[in-house]
Amino acid sequence: MTVGAPGDRVVVRYAKGEGAPGDWRRDPSATRSDVTGTLVSVDADAIVVDRDGERITVPGDLVLAVRVLPDRAVRTSEIRELEAAAAHGWPGTDRETVDGWLLRAGGGYTRRANSAVPLSFGARADVAILSVIRRWYDDHGLPPLVTVPDRVLPPGTPADGVPQIRVVAMTRDIPAGPRHVAVPVDLSPTPSDAWSETVIGRRDEVVDRAVAVDVLRSVVDGTLLFASVVVDGVVVATGRGAITRSAEAAAPWLGLSCLWTHPDHRGRGIGSAVITTLMHAARGTGCRRTYLQVEQDNVAAIRLYRRLGFARHHGYGYVLL
Structure with a gap:
């Protein structure tokens, strides 16, 4: 579960139970709720969030999910723009564009230079394109690694799996x-x-x-x-x-x-x-x-x-x- 770092804006979804914050909707029948604010601290015991100057503590065993928000509203087109500029700045030594994806290889040096990234509007992540990506990396003797930026690919696609590692663009x-x-x-x-x-x-x-x-x-x-x-x-x-x-x-x-x-x-x-x-x-x-x-x-x-x-x-x- 992605939790974020102190200073991040987050939404914490939690189950109602002993020690849980009050439900902001004041709905006595609610079994779960959420709190939005700035992450103060996180450990196995609790997540602390600052909501408009008030510190809200959510017991760790009640946390269901944490969603990290950008520090300001960011359009998907802005994410795609930055990802394209970043890909051009770290493109590997061998590259090919296929159906809106940039496929990069760099002899295994760094994940960034050896991963495929969707850059064009409408880039798909269906079985056909992912098969092409797998073959391309197999031909280069590299594992088929893809970079999945937030919101650029539709949820539930074959590339929308559990990431090996999460990265923040600032x-x-x-x-x-x-x-x-x-x-x-x-x-x-x-x-x-x-x-x-x-x-x-x-x-x-x-x-x-x-x-x-x-x-x-x-x-x-x-x-x-x-x-x-x-x-x-x-x-x-x-x-x-x-x-x-x-x-x-x-x-x-x-x-x-x-x-x-x-x-x-x-x-x-x-x-x-x-x-x-x-x-x-x-x-x-x-x-x-x-x-x-x-x-x-x-x-x-x-x-x-x-x-x-x-x-x-x-x-x-x-x-x-």
Whole structure:
């Protein structure tokens, strides 16, 4: 069950019982109810939600479902637009478009570069197209993994299964004006060997290094920026910016990824400096909005990005066919 992270807007559906909040409809015959608000905390014992300044506690054994809401109303077309720009910013090294789906392969390096994603309006997820997807990934020696964004596919389709992992897409506007950073950040249109080794070495995948570098350097009709902070000759922070569009006439997005700061250097504003530098550089090209993607369970990162002005846009899951 997707629960969300503190700060998320949620709807908690619960069964009536001992310790349950009062039913907001004041219906004595109701066997279940719900509460909508901002998630404060969650554990096995209870979920706490702030509803208009009032903290509501729902016992864990009464919780039936939790639905995470975007921080603002988001149209399905906006989800599709952002997903298309993000797919162009992380397209893998081999790709093919089939019936509104983008099929991506990248030698097994990262889920994003090795999954199919529905991008076009009306993209289906019926048995026929999913069979094509399975064959395509089998030909590439990869598992048939699909990215399922919220609301883009009809519920109940064969691709609407239990996700292996849930991801949150968060967005914010890129501010105007001069940048203020705590440390110098180096920017380059290509990744240095040290940058690549740092990023690739942090992941568990056993992949060919050259293939992984190709994935990191791949973009569709866009521009890449590689940020790093070096202390005493060692890379202690990284970031990747991909400036792409969902379509030729659409406004560009800056996609942030590979955001990392060495544990010994955290808490000094280095990570914020990397993000600020990438946003400032992207704004100079006419880009006005940015996004990043973070795993739903990475609560610490979500909290950090909220403090930096990012808000939840939508979610998606990776489903193995």
